Amino acid sequence: MFPSADNRWCTSDFKRGPVRRLMTRLVREAEADGHQGRVHILNVMGLRADESPARRRLLSFAHDSAYTCPCSYCAPRRAIADDHEARGLPVPKHARTGWGASNTLRPVDTWLPVHTWSTSDVWAAVRPSGLRVHPAYAAGMPRLSCVFCVLASRSALVRAAQLQPELAARYAAVEKRIGHRFEADLSMADIIKEAETSPPVAAVACWQG
Ligand code: SF4
Incomplete structure (x- = not known):
């Protein structure tokens, strides 16, 4: 069936999935160039608050937290979540790590530099810039x-x-x-x-x- 607002496999399979594969490739390239340790990735996107209620709720800068991320933000949450699950209790909201793009190889942060811009702000920046529209x-x-x-x-x-x-x-x-x-x-x-x-x-x- 076609995707829908409640079942957006188009976004997960054709946007998020390929972006995460690219992140994996970037990590491999950095490692091949001699990088030691996790590769910190900054994911810069053009989402704006005006575009939808869901986008309005986003932070303009956030860690893309995930269960497998060992960072000091995700690891304590995972410990609380594991403890609750082991005791058969619901995981509290503040302990949910989500299933973001970070993992053991890469911490990923997301930055939305134009999050607060209106449509007119965007065009006011694009028109004089010479960018192709x-x-x-x-x-x-x-x-x-x-x-x-x-x-x-x-x-x-x-x-x-x-x-x-x-x-x-x-x-x-x-x-x-x-x-x-x-x-x-x-x-x-x-x-x-x-x-x-x-x-x-x-x-x-x-x-x-
Ligand atoms: S623009 Fe996004 S939500 Fe719309 S059909 Fe394409 S992938 Fe799905």
Whole structure:
């Protein structure tokens, strides 16, 4: 079935997973260059608080804690968690290490340098910088995601289908083959119908909703 907000295997398998494989490769390269001990990694990402309630709750700098990380932040939590589990008690929230990217080979910290920026702040920095802007923005998309994102608004999906009709048709063919819609209450076939009957959208106003 297609991913959904509650079942985002797209993010875990196609974003987090490959990034963690890259981290492993970086550790191996550092070791091959003679580095001794754990390789400290700083993971810098462009997530912003304005993008969603979940992103608003993130800290702009945090250790990516994990059960297998032996650092002075994770190890005491693991000890408390193990003790509670051994006694058959629920693990208290403050003792949960999570399943972040750190492990015995690498402590990983996450930094979100533009976490507090608004969309206008981003464009005010990008425009004079000379950076190339992805054509999806000029085509009216409010975000650069997967072409058809399961979290996108209906209007963003319709615009994406206008821009990429062949890909939309492939999604619709998959829907038919597996017998499941792209979203529980919205099929790609419906999105395609709307894309074909609507005038080209100059700019999609919002991402969600
Ligand atoms: S952009 Fe959307 S569809 Fe793509 S990985 Fe992220 S949540 Fe999933």
